[in-house]
Amino acid sequence: MSFEPLPSDFYGFENSLSTQEKDLILRLREYLETEVRPLVNDHWARAAFPMQVVKGLADLGLYGMPWKETQPFANSAVFRGWIALEIARVDASIATLVGMQNGLVMGSIGVGGSPEQRAEWLPKLASGELLGCFGLTEPLSGSDSAQGLTTIARREGDHWVLNGAKRWIGNGTIADIAIIWAKSAEDGQVKGFIVPTSTPGFSATKIENKQALRIVQNADIVLTDVIVAEENRLQLANSFRETAAVLRLTRAEVAWAAVGNSMGAYEAAVSYSKERIQFGKQIGAHQLVQDLLVKSLGNITSSIGVVTRVSQMLDEGVQRDEHASLAKAFTTSRMRETVAWSREVFGGNGIVLDNDVIRHFADAEAIYSYEGTREMNTLIVGRTITGKAAFV
Numbered sequence: 078m079s080f081e082p083l084p085s086d087f088y089g090f091e092n093s094l095s096t097q098e099k100d101l102i103l104r105l106r107e108y109l110e111t112e113v114r115p116l117v118n119d120h121w122a123r124a125a126f127p128m129q130v131v132k133g134l135a136d137l138g139l140y141g142m143p144w145k146e147t148q149p150f151a152n153s154a155v156f157r158g159w160i161a162l163e164i165a166r167v168d169a170s171i172a173t174l175v176g177m178q179n180g181l182v183m184g185s186i187g188v189g190g191s192p193e194q195r196a197e198w199l200p201k202l203a204s205g206e207l208l209g210c211f212g213l214t215e216p217l218s219g220s221d222s223a224q225g226l227t228t229i230a231r232r233e234g235d236h237w238v239l240n241g242a243k244r245w246i247g248n249g250t251i252a253d254i255a256i257i258w259a260k261s262a263e264d265g266q267v268k269g270f271i272v273p274t275s276t277p278g279f280s281a282t283k284i285e286n287k288q289a290l291r292i293v294q295n296a297d298i299v300l301t302d303v304i305v306a307e308e309n310r311l312q313l314a315n316s317f318r319e320t321a322a323v324l325r326l327t328r329a330e331v332a333w334a335a336v337g338n339s340m341g342a343y344e345a346a347v348s349y350s351k352e353r354i355q356f357g358k359q360i361g362a363h364q365l366v367q368d369l370l371v372k373s374l375g376n377i378t379s380s381i382g383v384v385t386r387v388s389q390m391l392d393e394g395v396q397r398d399e400h401a402s403l404a405k406a407f408t409t410s411r412m413r414e415t416v417a418w419s420r421e422v423f424g425g426n427g428i429v430l431d432n433d434v435i436r437h438f439a440d441a442e443a444i445y446s447y448e449g450t451r452e453m454n455t456l457i458v459g460r461t462i463t464g465k466a467a468f469v
Contacts, residue, residue: 078103080099080100080102080103083163083166083340083344084344084347085166085340085343085344085374085377086381087374087377087378088378088381090381090382090385091159093155093385094153094155094156094159095153095156097150097152098152098153098156098159101137101138101149101160102159102160102163104137105137105139105160105163105164106163108133108134108137109163109164109167110167112129112130112133113127113130113164113167113168113171114167114168117167117168117170117171117292117436118430118431118433118436120291120292121168121170121291121292121430121436122291122430124285124287124291124292125292126251126292126293126294127292128251130171130174131174131178131205131208132205134171134174134175134205135203135204135205136205138203139160139175139179140175140178140179140183140202140203140204140205141179141183141199141200141202141203142156142157142160142179143157143179143183143184143187143326144183144187144195144199144203146195146196146199146200146203147183147199147200147202147203153388153392154329154388154389154391154392155385155388155389155392157179157330157388158329158330158332158333158384158385158388159333160175161175161176161330161331161333161334161337162333162334162336162337162340162384163337164334164337165333165334165335165336165337165338165340165341166337166338166340166341166344167341168292168341168436169290169334169337169338169341169437169440169441169443169444170290170291170292170293170440171292172334172337172338173247173290173293173334174247174248174293176327176330176331176334177209177210177211177247177248178202178208178209178248180323180326180327180330181209181211181256181323181327182202182209182210182211182254182256183198183199183202183203183209184323184326184327185211185256185269185311185314185323186198186199186202186256186271186311187199188313188314188319188322188323188326189269189311189312189313189314189319189323190311190312190313190314191311191312191313194271194311194312198254198271207253207254208248208251208252208253208254209248209252209253209254209255209256210246210247210248210249210252210254210255210256210274210296211246211247211255211256212228212243212246212249212255212256212257212258212272212298213226213243213258213320214243214244214245214246215227215228215241215242215243215244216242216244216297220449220450220452220453222258222317222320226241226258226259226260226267227241227242227260228240228241228242228243228257228258228259228260228300229241229259229260229261229262230259230260230261230262230268230270230305231261231262231263232261232262232263232307235306235307236304236305236306236307237270237304237305237306237307237310238302238303238304238305239257239259239270239272239278239300239302239303239304239305240300240301240302240303241259241300242297242298242299242300243257243297243298243300244284244297244298245284245295245447246281246295246296246297246298247293247294247295248293248294248296249281249283249294249295249296249297249298250281250282250283250294250296251294252274252281253273253274254271254272254273254274255271255272255273255274255279255298256269256270256271256272256311257269257270257272257300257305258270258320266315266316266317267314267316267317267320268310268311268314268315269310269311269314269319269320270305270309270310270311271305271309271310271311272300272303272305272309276303276304276305277303277304278300278301278302278303278304279298279299279300279303280298280299280301281296281297281298282296282297282298282299283295283296284296284297288439289439289440289441289442289443290440290443290444291439321398324448324449325396325398325401326391327448328401328402328404328405328448328449328454329384329387329388329391329396329400329401329404329405331405331409331444331447331448332380332383332384332387332401332404332405332407332408332409333384333388333408334444335380335405335408335409335411335412335441335444335445336377336380336381336384336408336412338412338416338437338440338441338444339373339376339377339380339408339411339412339415339416339419339437339441340377341433341437342373342415342416342419342420342433342434342437342438342441343370343373343374343377343415343419345419345423345432345433345434345437346369346370346373346418346419346420346422346423346434347361347370349422349423349426349432349434350366350370350422353423353426360422366422369418369419369421369422370418370422372414372415372418373414373415373418373419376411376412376414376415377411377415379411380407380408380411380412383403383404383407383408384404384408387400387401387403387404397461398457399457399458399460399461402449402453402454402455402457402458403454403458405448405449405451405454406449406451406454406455406458409441409444409445409451410445410451412441412444412445413441413445416434416437416438416441417438419434419437419438420434420435420438422434453468456468
């Protein structure tokens with residue numbers, strides 16, 4: 078099967094990938110269409126997680142792409158972005174799973190772990206043997222995580238004792254290990270810890286009644302005198318700077334996932350516009366419907382340009398926080414418009430889950446908010462523009 082850019086990649090950006098990267102994209106598309114698409118609506122409706130996809134995605138080599146210990150071949154940040162996009166156009170929850178495992182969890186170890194920790198943990202996560210979660214956000218600390226963490230780590234000899242709570246932790250109830258970020262009682266600096274979820278005092282409770290990214294198993298986590306060996310403290314993560322470095326790596330991929338979610342909604346609308354008959358002809362032959370589709374495609378095309386360049390900057394070693402923040406703020410705002418216009422094409426049928434578009438519509442709200450809200454990302458970019466911080 079020869080490689081073709083997605084129909085919603087109107088300018089053919091995806092053609093710039095290498096032959097090896099395109100080959101993996103083709104295998105990923107086949108897996109998504111045969112193994113993922115048939116089950117996502119049912120699992121989304123039940124807020125259930127299809128555990129079989131963890132190993133299926135691992136077998137494709139999708140976890141650990143950035144790290145020399147686990148990458149199946151040398152690859153670019155642009156390619157990793159396309160992976161996020163391709164998955165999200167089928168289902169944003171599954172894209173979130175890959176982003177957490179590959180970016181937040183393995184990224185924490187890749188950025189903050191010692192060579193020994195990288196060698197021990199990264200291969201197990203890349204193979205799907207272990208599933209991880211990332212514990213930063215707290216019940217009363219989200220956007221202000223740099224200063225507002227209340228989870229405390231107290232050093233006692235050759236181990237640490239963790240006490241606190243985390244909220245909105247994806248994979249929290251199904252993960253084998255958790256990356257927990259906590260303030261040291263000794264120096265007040267944020268440190269990272271690899272915590273097996275079977276550790277006494279660690280508990281995770283699923284957040285119920287969530288109406289976006291319903292397949293993702295978000296949890297409230299409580300840590301009560303959780304004992305973690307010093308060898309499981311991320312040895313190179315000694316301040317929030319390392320935490321921010323992990324978020325910088327993943328924020329741009331969330332922007333790519335936002336574009337993919339837009340594409341999924343848009344492609345569903347295009348297909349429907351060729352099937353639905355009103356006033357004696359396909360609704361795609363009506364001017365107002367074409368207007369909605371063209372505006373959606375314009376949003377998608379401009380967003381691909383933004384995320385492509387920001388990932389190129391990561392490969393070039395020149396990407397800064399404000400670059401990733403602008404990409405996330407811009408693409409998620411355009412996504413919100415696009416999923417609404419795409420749902421509008423369906424009329425009343427757009428609220429039926431069988432037609433897919435309402436899932437993309439609802440999931441957009443979570444993507445819009447997590448990994449940095451539009452407001453926080455705007456303030457990061459605004460500080461660069463004006464030289465003045467306006468966070469409070």
